[in-house]
Amino acid sequence: MDVSQESVPKSHDEVPVLSSYAKNLESHVRERYLKKISVVGVDPAAIPSEQFSSECLPPIEVSDLLSYLVLETSYYTNKQFKAFKSLEAYNQMVSGFVASVQGKEIAGKIVVVAKVRHSQRMNDPLVNIWIIAEKDGTIISAHCLGCKAGLAKSCSHVASVMFYIEAVTRIQGKLACTQAKCTWILPTYVNEVPYAKVGDRLFISKETQRRTGTENRDI
Numbered sequence: 001m002d003v004s005q006e007s008v009p010k011s012h013d014e015v016p017v018l019s020s021y022a023k024n025l026e027s028h029v030r031e032r033y034l035k036k037i038s039v040v041g042v043d044p045a046a047i048p049s050e051q052f053s054s055e056c057l058p059p060i061e062v063s064d065l066l067s068y069l070v071l072e073t074s075y076y077t078n079k080q081f082k083a084f085k086s087l088e089a090y091n092q093m094v095s096g097f098v099a100s101v102q103g104k105e106i107a108g109k110i111v112v113v114a115k116v117r118h119s120q121r122m123n124d125p126l127v128n129i130w131i132i133a134e135k136d137g138t139i140i141s142a143h144c145l146g147c148k149a150g151l152a153k154s155c156s157h158v159a160s161v162m163f164y165i166e167a168v169t170r171i172q173g174k175l176a177c178t179q180a181k182c183t184w185i186l187p188t189y190v191n192e193v194p195y196a197k198v199g200d201r202l203f204i205s206k207e208t209q210r211r212t213g214t215e216n217r218d219i
């Protein structure tokens with residue numbers, strides 16, 4: 001008699017709470033999603049954001065990026081990766097597209113959730129992504145909630161967050177959240193930038209302000 005089927009629950013049973021994103025996936029895509037998250041037993045997209053901390057990030061190094069983005073997912077060729085400073089994802093990171101990168105230790109792994117700007121338009125909604133990594137920085141899997149299923153495990157949003165964490169690792173040294181409190185974090189971009197019409201404001205040179213007693217002001 002084969003008892004293993006009874007003692008090993010299906011991935012459905014191991015994941016009690018699914019995000020509405022996961023619930024709405026097509027069944028075959030959801031199966032793959034469930035398989036990816038089974039390593040931590042929870043859906044990262046269903047965990048309240050206040051449970052994460054920007055001080056708890058895996059110490060991802062360049063070799064981890066290479067293993068995942070080149071060898072595991074073939075998102076980049078080795079040649080492209082060598083010229084990583086020209087990559088879209090790297091430039092997104094440098095340009096401040098990456099926002100609120102936070103992590104949490106779950107089941108011996110580090111789950112990272114992040115928000116990434118979708119485009120040059122500042123007020124576009126942010127794209128949510130998650131990454132599951134070992135505590136030593138090895139990337140296990142990643143998912144972008146804003147891209148189509150086939151691209152979701154490695155898109156420029158996912159890659160830009162990985163570049164971000166790699167930069168944090170270099171800046172802070174290899175300090176996992178269990179070892180020491182991190183003291184510095186890369187700046188992230190501002191969520192909302194209020195626009196003001198140029199025409200709504202009166203600009204006067206300093207010289208004229210002094211002469212006439214008027215100031216720059218809204219009109």
Ligand SMILES: [Zn+2]
Nearest residue numbers: 144147155157
């Ligand atoms: Zn994406």
